Amino acid sequence: MTAHAQPLTVRRADPADLSSSDYQAAAHVYTHARPGNPATAALLAAADVAQAQAGAIHAHWLAEVGGQVIGAAEIMEPLGSRSPGSFWLELAVLSEWRGQGAATALARALKTELSLHAPARVKAVVSEANPVALRFAQKHGFAEVERFWDRTLELSGFDAARYVRPLPEGIELTTLEQFAAQVPDVPSALHPLNEEARADLPRAPGEVHTPLPRSDMAAFLAPLDPSLVFLALRGGVPVGFTALEPSGTTGPSNTGLLTARPALAHDPAKYELMIAMTGVARTERRQGLARALKLASMEAARRAGWAVIRTSNHSGNMGMLRxxxxxxxxxxxARLGMLWTASAVPGRSA
Known part of the structure; x- marks a missing residue:
């Protein structure tokens, strides 16, 4: 593509200064530049709130041409695996603007910021379907350490009955809506289970589980539709759960996927749900609870008129892959987890 007449500019924006239009523009860039990993302004803003409440380092940059945001980048301390010198970064440029210096300018801004914080390890995620991004990451010293698969299922023809298996003896399934009617403090009831499940999630080399407070569980549950969150109870105590949340996409044209999605008859407000989390207590695993919980939530979503469910699997989570x-x-x-470490590049900073 030929160079554009208007100059490229990159501006740093503190999260507190980001406007609604900035979040919308960044979400548009991330969704269309990251196959299988859409973003919404609401999710980006909520992540910033969580970072600020935790006192974590986080910063944003936007690349613009003629007032149009054509690229976005950010760094953050990963709250779920936080340790000194450990950061995650995002960097994306709209496909029609690649090759014109936006990624290089954003990377320069990221490096300048990171140099202030003695980075020891920095992780980025790129799609294997984006060889330009992959080469760019490798050029800057990143190497693959993990893989994720984004996965989708259309609900219109899904027949949950064919997959149903008997529940383990003593287990009952319920919705968060029903559970909340009986339990006054739901976040406190679910927090231990969520932390146990999070502790066992696969991670990149060197990442460790960082416990999150009860307030994080409350914030996670607050925006969810409680009729689409299912719990497995034993003796009234939660031993498993799965939660669905809207992805924010309104149809096949803005999922960011390379695989074309068929046109479906649907309410634009109910196109796609994401499985935000599925967790089962260690003592209850390998009995089919994750399967049963997913089936119950998927059938509830189908009855509620949702069209598609999306999930993501880490290559190390063989149970959930199956x-x-x-x-x-x-x-x-696949999306590739790419890691830069200071020890691997003597004398250089990220």
Whole structure:
């Protein structure tokens, strides 16, 4: 593509100064530049609130041409695996603007900021379907350490009955809506289970589980539709749960996926849900609870008129990969977790 007449500019924006239009523009860039990993302004803003409440380092940059945001980048301390010198970064440029210096300018801004914080390890995620981004990451010293698969399933023809298996003896399934009617402090009731499940999630080399406070569980649950969150109870105590949340996409044209999604008859406000989390207590695993919880939530979503469910699997989570394979979730191109470490590049900073 030929160079554009108007100059490229990059501006740093503190999260507190980001306007609604900035969040919308960044979400547009991330959604269309990261296959299988859409973003919304609301999710970006909520993440900033969580970072600020935790006192974590986080900063944003926007690349613009003629007032149009064509690229976005940010750094953050990963709250779920926080340690000194550990950062995650995002950097994305709209495909029609690649090759014109936006990524280089954003990377320069990221490096300048990171140099102030003695980075020891920095992680970025790129799609294997984006060889330009992959080469760019490798050029800057990043190497692959993990893989994720984004997966989707259309609900219109999904028949949950064919997958149902008997529940383990003593287990009952309920919705968050029903549970909350009986339990006055739901976040406190679910927090231990969530932390146990989070502790066992696969992570990149060197990442460790950082416990999150009860307030994080409350913030996680607050925006969810309680009729689409299912719990497994034993003796009234939660031993498993799964939660669905809207992805913010309104149809196949703005999912960011490379695999074309068919046109579906749907309410634009109910196109796609994401599985935000599925967790089962260690003592209750390998009995089919994750499968049963997912099935219950998927059937509830279908009855409520949702069109598509999306989930993401880490390559190291073989149990959940098998469950989602069995339920018919298709796989999109892999997303690659790329890691830069200071020890691997003597004398250089990220």
């Amino acid at each position: 469950v989602n394979d069995a339920l018919g979730f298709g796989r999109e191109p």
